[in-house]
Amino acid sequence: MNSRTTVNFIVTIVFIFTILAGQAVAKSPAVRTISDMTGRQITVPDPLTRVALFGGPTGQIAYILGARNQLCAVTSTLRGSDLVLAFDPSIQKLPAPRSTSGHVNIEELLLADPQLVIAGTFDGTIVEKKTRIPVAYTESNMNHGLDLLKREMRFYADVFQKQARAEKYIAYLEKTISFIKSRTKDIPQSERKTLFNGYGPNHLVTLGGDTFMHERIEIAGCIDTAAAVNSAGVKEGLHSGLIEISMEKALGWNPDILVIDSGDPNEVYKDPKWKSIKAVQNKKVYKQPVGVFIWDRPTAEAAVLHPLWLAKTAYPERFKDVNLVKEVQRFYREIMGFNLTRDLAEAVLAGKLGIRFVGNSGRK
Amino acid sequence: MQSNKETGIHLNPVKLQVFLVLLLLGVSVAALMAGQLRIHPYEVVRILLSGIFPIEKTWSPTLESVLFDVRLPRLLAGLLVGAGLSVSGAAFQGLFRNPLVSPHILGVSAGAGLGAALAILFFGKIFMVQLFSFLFGLLAVLMTYSLSRVYRTTPVLMLVLSGMIVGALFSAATSLLKYIADPVNQMPSIVFWMLGSLNNASNKDMIIAGPVMLAGITVLLLIRWRINLLAMGEEEARSLGIDTGRIRAVIIVCATIIAASAVSISGIIGWIGLVIPHIGRILVGPDNKKLLPVATLIGAIYLVVVDTIARTAIESEIPIGILTAIVGAPIFAYLLRKNRSGW
Numbered sequence: 001m002n003s004r005t006t007v008n009f010i011v012t013i014v015f016i017f018t019i020l021a022g023q024a025v026a027k028s029p030a031v032r033t034i035s036d037m038t039g040r041q042i043t044v045p046d047p048l049t050r051v052a053l054f055g056g057p058t059g060q061i062a063y064i065l066g067a068r069n070q071l072c073a074v075t076s077t078l079r080g081s082d083l084v085l086a087f088d089p090s091i092q093k094l095p096a097p098r099s100t101s102g103h104v105n106i107e108e109l110l111l112a113d114p115q116l117v118i119a120g121t122f123d124g125t126i127v128e129k130k131t132r133i134p135v136a137y138t139e140s141n142m143n144h145g146l147d148l149l150k151r152e153m154r155f156y157a158d159v160f161q162k163q164a165r166a167e168k169y170i171a172y173l174e175k176t177i178s179f180i181k182s183r184t185k186d187i188p189q190s191e192r193k194t195l196f197n198g199y200g201p202n203h204l205v206t207l208g209g210d211t212f213m214h215e216r217i218e219i220a221g222c223i224d225t226a227a228a229v230n231s232a233g234v235k236e237g238l239h240s241g242l243i244e245i246s247m248e249k250a251l252g253w254n255p256d257i258l259v260i261d262s263g264d265p266n267e268v269y270k271d272p273k274w275k276s277i278k279a280v281q282n283k284k285v286y287k288q289p290v291g292v293f294i295w296d297r298p299t300a301e302a303a304v305l306h307p308l309w310l311a312k313t314a315y316p317e318r319f320k321d322v323n324l325v326k327e328v329q330r331f332y333r334e335i336m337g338f339n340l341t342r343d344l345a346e347a348v349l350a351g352k353l354g355i356r357f358v359g360n361s362g363r364k
Numbered sequence: 365m366q367s368n369k370e371t372g373i374h375l376n377p378v379k380l381q382v383f384l385v386l387l388l389l390g391v392s393v394a395a396l397m398a399g400q401l402r403i404h405p406y407e408v409v410r411i412l413l414s415g416i417f418p419i420e421k422t423w424s425p426t427l428e429s430v431l432f433d434v435r436l437p438r439l440l441a442g443l444l445v446g447a448g449l450s451v452s453g454a455a456f457q458g459l460f461r462n463p464l465v466s467p468h469i470l471g472v473s474a475g476a477g478l479g480a481a482l483a484i485l486f487f488g489k490i491f492m493v494q495l496f497s498f499l500f501g502l503l504a505v506l507m508t509y510s511l512s513r514v515y516r517t518t519p520v521l522m523l524v525l526s527g528m529i530v531g532a533l534f535s536a537a538t539s540l541l542k543y544i545a546d547p548v549n550q551m552p553s554i555v556f557w558m559l560g561s562l563n564n565a566s567n568k569d570m571i572i573a574g575p576v577m578l579a580g581i582t583v584l585l586l587i588r589w590r591i592n593l594l595a596m597g598e599e600e601a602r603s604l605g606i607d608t609g610r611i612r613a614v615i616i617v618c619a620t621i622i623a624a625s626a627v628s629i630s631g632i633i634g635w636i637g638l639v640i641p642h643i644g645r646i647l648v649g650p651d652n653k654k655l656l657p658v659a660t661l662i663g664a665i666y667l668v669v670v671d672t673i674a675r676t677a678i679e680s681e682i683p684i685g686i687l688t689a690i691v692g693a694p695i696f697a698y699l700l701r702k703n704r705s706g707w
């Protein structure tokens with residue numbers, strides 16, 4: 001073989017490969033690389049049109065980012081939310097393959113045919129082990145402060161390519177927080193109200209001082225009675241940062257304000273066990289609001305509205321100009337595209353909405 | 365039943381009972397002094413006496429509320445639940461002639477668990493949780509009892525088997541409810557409840573459930589010598605002209621009412637009804653006449669001690685069901701090793 005034929009041969013080979021490579025590129029769909037919240041790089045199809053959300057409270061980013069049409073599976077909490085159902089009943093048609101942490105219905109997930117699953121560590125590893133669907137891990141824990149929330153929002157924005165909407169939300173969040181702080185920062189320590197979140201049927205289950213709740217209570221200018229209690233140890237799963245404290249501890253804290261999530265304040269007023277605390281004597285027991293999700297969770301909606309509600313509830317005289325009903329309406333309209341009626345906004349604030357779990361399972 | 369002198373310690377039962385009563389008093393006073401809130405013991409005594417004598421109130425109403433609305437009902441609940449579960453455990457172990465039996469053998473805790481889960485799911489109120497757990501506990505035992513009567517020849521065996529069947533059914537239903545419950549709030553509530561706690565005990569509970577449990581305990585103590593007859597065996601007892609069916613029914617009714625009331629106040633506290641009778645047996649031997657009073661006292665002491673740890677050891681509550689086992693298991697293992705108890 002002389003040098004000419006060799007060159008010809010090589011040129012031919014290169015030519016063939018170029019064509020093949022060109023075809024391969026043309027055939028394989030476009031991809032892009034995203035990095036998840038744990039820093040892993042994941043290659044996903046571009047554009048992403050079928051994403052499965054597993055995380056509990058994060059479903060609302062679908063509306064905050066306007067990415068509702070890019071979802072192919074959601075959580076049962078989102079599907080059972082009274083508020084979501086009022087504005088987007090079609091959400092019920094989406095499957096919810098992940099029921100609770102650690103329970104993933106793989107067949108239902110495969111049927112939903114997602115291009116990407118966004119999940120916490122536990123559920124994500126289950127998906128990775130059993131399927132070939134790429135998984136982006138979120139970082140969610142109960143000491144989920146505002147910084148982590150912003151990081152989370154930007155991560156989702158990256159996935160759905162909705163950066164502008166994410167920045168709009170973050171600006172709204174920062175504006176609201178700094179507004180609340182501007183009204184509460186000069187409250188002298190001696191005049192600050194002590195606040196206890198007493199959840200569960202016995203009103204003794206709470207979120208410790210190492211959870212996101214501490215930050216919210218401080219923003220609202222209140223003193224967190226549970227500051228010394230640690231409960232964020234369990235990152236995910238069953239207890240999700242909740243812990244039960246003893247009755248006499250609650251009495252000893254003697255909070256100015258008691259926030260409950262079960263039953264209603266009148267029952268607490270009548271209960272002889274609670275009669276000695278200031279919150280009962282001054283009739284300052286409140287039911288916690290519920291929006292898309294319950295507000296005692298590190299969600300995007302609660303990060304904005306919960307501290308505002310707390311602050312207005314604790315210091316009505318400092319927030320005379322704030323109309324909570326209007327603020328609720330404004331937030332959901334501007335950020336999530338939900339036009340709440342006055343009645344519905346009042347129901348949110350009164351904690352009357354619910355997350356219906358029973359009866360919402362299964363595809364309809 | 366003859367007592368075997370080679371096993372157990374076999375203390376003088378009268379001296380032991382006097383000692384246990386004194387210990388119970390000491391433990392109760394200590395429990396009233398201890399708590400998350402530091403109250404000077406002298407102050408505690410003054411506040412308590414103010415309930416009886418006119419003493420000028422120099423303390424805050426909070427302290428009074430802590431003592432009268434929290435510590436006192438909680439102490440009473442601990443005493444009654446501990447005593448009740450132990451005495452019904454001892455009676456059941458005699459009745460079934462089996463050392464592995466606890467008051468929960470007939471499905472009362474499985475039934476109560478389902479009742480509590482239902483109430484948490486649909487009402488979310490403490491009172492409903494208590495009512496439902498009590499009623500479902502009774503319902504489960506009633507089902508066990510009716511089921512056991514379909515096959516009459518071996519009533520004791522049939523009771524245990526029926527208890528297993530009914531228990532499995534109710535536990536499965538509870539698991540189903542946990543699975544469909546809201547994983548954020550309701551499921552933790554159900555789980556917390558299942559772990560047991562005296563944190564919810566109130567004066568109202570004591571007024572309603574206290575007399576019922578006391579009555580159950582008293583009846584069991586009064587008929588304790590008859591349990592010895594049952595322990596001899598069905599045939600022998602019957603040959604002595606004893607209506608074993610009726611005694612069995614009385615024991616089951618009493619133990620069930622006690623266990624259902626206990627569960628409705630405190631959630632499921634395992635281990636006590638199983639092990640305290642054994643500790644009693646190591647101390648006074650297997651004779652139910654001596655065993656039942658001793659088991660009653662030890663059960664009360666034990667639960668009050670453990671509950672005091674549960675509410676004071678760390679900033680938050682420790683579920684007592686976990687502690688009863690963690691504290692009790694080593695003690696039991698030690699006693700077993702040291703003295704092989706007669707059974």
